[in-house]
Amino acid sequence: MVNRRIASALTVLVALTALSLIPGSAFGYSEGNVRTQCVDCHGSVSQPPSESTADTATVTGPHRGYSSTSRKCQTCHQVHVAASENLLPAATIVATCNVCHDGSGGGGVYGVLLARGITPDPNGMHRVETGATNVVPGGDPDTGLSATMTTLRGPGGMLTCTDCHTPHGQNVVAPFTGDRKRVASPISPNPKSSRLLSRDPGGTGKDIADYGSSWCLACHAGRATMNTPLKSNHPVATDTVAVYDSLIRMASDTMTGTTEIGSLGGSNRGYLMTTATLATLGAAGSGPICQQCHEDARNVDVVGAVGVGQLNALGTQADPATFTVTALDGWSETDNPRFQVFPHESVTPHFLVEENDHLCYGNCHKI
Amino acid sequence: MTGRGLYLTPRQAFAAIAVSLGVVLVALVVYLLFFANAGAGLITRGGAAKAKIQPLFVIDGPGTGTYPRFDRPMGAAFGLDGRIYVTDTGHNRVCVFSSTGAFLFEFGTFGVAKPLPGAKNTWSPGKLNYPVGIDVDESDNVYVASFRNDQIQVFTADGKPLRAFPDARKPTGKGSSGQDGQGIAVTDVAVRSGKVYATDTYQVFVFDTAGKLLQQFGKPGLGKSDLDHPNGIAVDESGNIYVSDSNHARVTAFAKDLSYRWGLGSPPAASAPATTAAGSAVFSLPRGIVTLDGGDVLVVDTFNFDLVRLTKDGKLVGRYGERGVEPGQFNFPNDVDASGNRLVVADKENNRVQVVEIVTD
Numbered sequence: 001m002v003n004r005r006i007a008s009a010l011t012v013l014v015a016l017t018a019l020s021l022i023p024g025s026a027f028g029y030s031e032g033n034v035r036t037q038c039v040d041c042h043g044s045v046s047q048p049p050s051e052s053t054a055d056t057a058t059v060t061g062p063h064r065g066y067s068s069t070s071r072k073c074q075t076c077h078q079v080h081v082a083a084s085e086n087l088l089p090a091a092t093i094v095a096t097c098n099v100c101h102d103g104s105g106g107g108g109v110y111g112v113l114l115a116r117g118i119t120p121d122p123n124g125m126h127r128v129e130t131g132a133t134n135v136v137p138g139g140d141p142d143t144g145l146s147a148t149m150t151t152l153r154g155p156g157g158m159l160t161c162t163d164c165h166t167p168h169g170q171n172v173v174a175p176f177t178g179d180r181k182r183v184a185s186p187i188s189p190n191p192k193s194s195r196l197l198s199r200d201p202g203g204t205g206k207d208i209a210d211y212g213s214s215w216c217l218a219c220h221a222g223r224a225t226m227n228t229p230l231k232s233n234h235p236v237a238t239d240t241v242a243v244y245d246s247l248i249r250m251a252s253d254t255m256t257g258t259t260e261i262g263s264l265g266g267s268n269r270g271y272l273m274t275t276a277t278l279a280t281l282g283a284a285g286s287g288p289i290c291q292q293c294h295e296d297a298r299n300v301d302v303v304g305a306v307g308v309g310q311l312n313a314l315g316t317q318a319d320p321a322t323f324t325v326t327a328l329d330g331w332s333e334t335d336n337p338r339f340q341v342f343p344h345e346s347v348t349p350h351f352l353v354e355e356n357d358h359l360c361y362g363n364c365h366k367i
Numbered sequence: 368m369t370g371r372g373l374y375l376t377p378r379q380a381f382a383a384i385a386v387s388l389g390v391v392l393v394a395l396v397v398y399l400l401f402f403a404n405a406g407a408g409l410i411t412r413g414g415a416a417k418a419k420i421q422p423l424f425v426i427d428g429p430g431t432g433t434y435p436r437f438d439r440p441m442g443a444a445f446g447l448d449g450r451i452y453v454t455d456t457g458h459n460r461v462c463v464f465s466s467t468g469a470f471l472f473e474f475g476t477f478g479v480a481k482p483l484p485g486a487k488n489t490w491s492p493g494k495l496n497y498p499v500g501i502d503v504d505e506s507d508n509v510y511v512a513s514f515r516n517d518q519i520q521v522f523t524a525d526g527k528p529l530r531a532f533p534d535a536r537k538p539t540g541k542g543s544s545g546q547d548g549q550g551i552a553v554t555d556v557a558v559r560s561g562k563v564y565a566t567d568t569y570q571v572f573v574f575d576t577a578g579k580l581l582q583q584f585g586k587p588g589l590g591k592s593d594l595d596h597p598n599g600i601a602v603d604e605s606g607n608i609y610v611s612d613s614n615h616a617r618v619t620a621f622a623k624d625l626s627y628r629w630g631l632g633s634p635p636a637a638s639a640p641a642t643t644a645a646g647s648a649v650f651s652l653p654r655g656i657v658t659l660d661g662g663d664v665l666v667v668d669t670f671n672f673d674l675v676r677l678t679k680d681g682k683l684v685g686r687y688g689e690r691g692v693e694p695g696q697f698n699f700p701n702d703v704d705a706s707g708n709r710l711v712v713a714d715k716e717n718n719r720v721q722v723v724e725i726v727t728d
Contacts, residue, residue, distance in 0.1 A: 115496055118485070
């Protein structure tokens with residue numbers, strides 16, 4: 001009896017030893033070919049507005065077209081043992097987005113300036129997650145002072161990509177012509193796109209149809225206090241007067257006093273406030289939209305050119321030859337702006353299109 | 368209890384225990400030696416096969432130094448002796464491991480070759496800026512796609528910088544996607560028979576190993592030979608060129624004379640239901656690509672989290688792998704290389720590389 005027990009014990013010992021030599025696995029679930037149709041429960045997500053050109057496949061990428069016959073959900077979501085909240089496969093929302101948006105699958109978003117030896121201005125960044133904040137400049141609608149937002153969607157309540165973008169392509173603002181030329185499209189300057197900008201930026205519960213001042217003011221609400229008794233902010237146009245894709249701008253890429261209604265994106269026409277432009281704006285009782293001062297850094301007027309520091313007969317000074325964005329981000333040294341990474345990072349503080357007094361007297365105001 | 372059984376005297380029992388413990392001790396010594404041989408490194412061995420992928424071992428990083436773990440490695444290649452070269456993209460370096468996964472050394476640090484006005488040029492030979500694709504030539508030299516410096520860097524097998532090309536501050540050929548139209552926005556490299564093939568944003572450049580431009584082809588568009596952000600290139604022994612036309616969700620083959628041979632997959636339709644499901648579309652986002660012994664082509668499909676095997680004529684052979692975090696599973700894999708039956712996969716979003724084998728029926 002004793003010997004049998006010893007033999008059994010030996011057998012168990014050898015077995016345990018053998019088992020201990022086999023590396024274990026932490027997870028037992030195989031995600032692989034889950035055939036669950038997410039839309040059975042989550043519904044078929046509404047399609048974004050028509051993107052206006054044949055380049056829409058490139059413009060929107062995988063961020064649309066969810067249906068009962070597609071399996072796109074699994075591209076960005078993992079049903080079990082996901083690495084982070086929202087069933088994302090990467091550790092964070094930013095990391096998930098960066099699978100493609102690191103520049104290898106399209107234009108880079110963050111890190112573009114650092115790759116060229118420039119540290120972004122510390123006050124010219126919308127930091128997301130790492131180093132981000134939930135204290136929003138001008139966030140208090142009453143005082144115009146900074147305020148803490150409690151609706152941001154990132155880890156710890158900090159800003160993240162999905163506070164501004166809706167990756168599913170639903171509930172986005174109307175498509176607009178932007179500066180970015182990130183597809184090799186023959187269309188100049190670029191196909192219209194919503195940039196997947198959410199109609200509810202910052203999760204504040206608003207419903208903003210067009211990209212313009214209201215879109216920024218959803219978070220920076222205190223910047224809209226021009227009509228309060230304080231009058232503590234520069235006036236900005238309401239969406240009923242102007243939005244990014246529809247505002248008063250010069251009518252051509254050569255200096256002219258003629259104005260037209262067009263997009264702010266794709267040229268500098270909307271940044272140069274000619275006498276005629278200002279007169280029209282004044283008649284409308286409005287100021288510019290936020291983006292006419294806060295956008296990608298651009299040299300609207302040319303340092304060293306004749307007349308610098310003096311407004312010309314049209315009410316501004318500028319080099320008409322540098323107006324139009326002609327190529328993909330950073331491809332053309334003469335393009336204006338050079339890099340199209342607004343509002344992620346900028347070389348100028350506060351994402352101003354120009355620094356110092358040039359911003360005021362070069363573009364709008366006579367001294 | 369009666370009956371026949373195993374009866375041992377106390378002395379025999381102690382002897383049996385001693386022998387057993389001896390066996391265990393020997394096993395432990397072997398086990399430890401196995402890992403001692405592996406040296407420094409964050410390695411996991413083996414595991415069960417999953418979706419026809421048999422994991423051999425997993426490397427999470429060098430396991431030592433300032434950055435003991437990888438940060439989204441996007442490229443991997445075998446050296447002639449079976450060494451494993453990994454572009455640790457987030458750390459701007461290349462890490463080198465033995466054929467068994469032991470960390471050997473690393474080379475490369477961050478350097479900016481094309482600074483903006485007002486910024487400092489911090490590049491010197493050997494410095495990298497977002498290294499992505501990687502390959503090893505017949506002389507065991509290592510070619511690295513330094514994506515954000517718009518150039519290819521060449522190193523010896525031991526990591527000494529040899530040369531960089533093309534000139535990142537001059538236009539290349541008829542034009543490229545590099546910053547300011549200079550250099551090339553290179554995402555992957557393949558070296559074969561004295562030629563270096565490199566993918567740019569919308570085209571392919573061919574150099575000799577010294578860096579002289581020989582050919583370039585490809586352009587934007589939706590034509591059958593047009594390209595959109597290709598992120599993988601491979602060349603077989605006959606000189607046929609296979610390109611992962613990533614954003615067009617297809618693989619395109621070109622002959623040695625650069626003529627179009629075949630394509631598999633198609634650009635995603637704008638309004639039609641997306642067809643990323645396995646079986647309804649071949650590729651979702653093909654990236655790394657390699658030719659296998661015997662001529663087949665193996666492609667990483669980043670968005671389908673698997674490897675796709677094709678014949679050299681573009682016929683689908685099979686798919687291997689699945690999404691996950693266990694050994695043998697992938698999470699946004701980005702590159703693959705082959706050495707015999709062994710494959711090394713840059714398992715980007717798992718922050719690791721895996722050495723695996725395909726399980727065939």
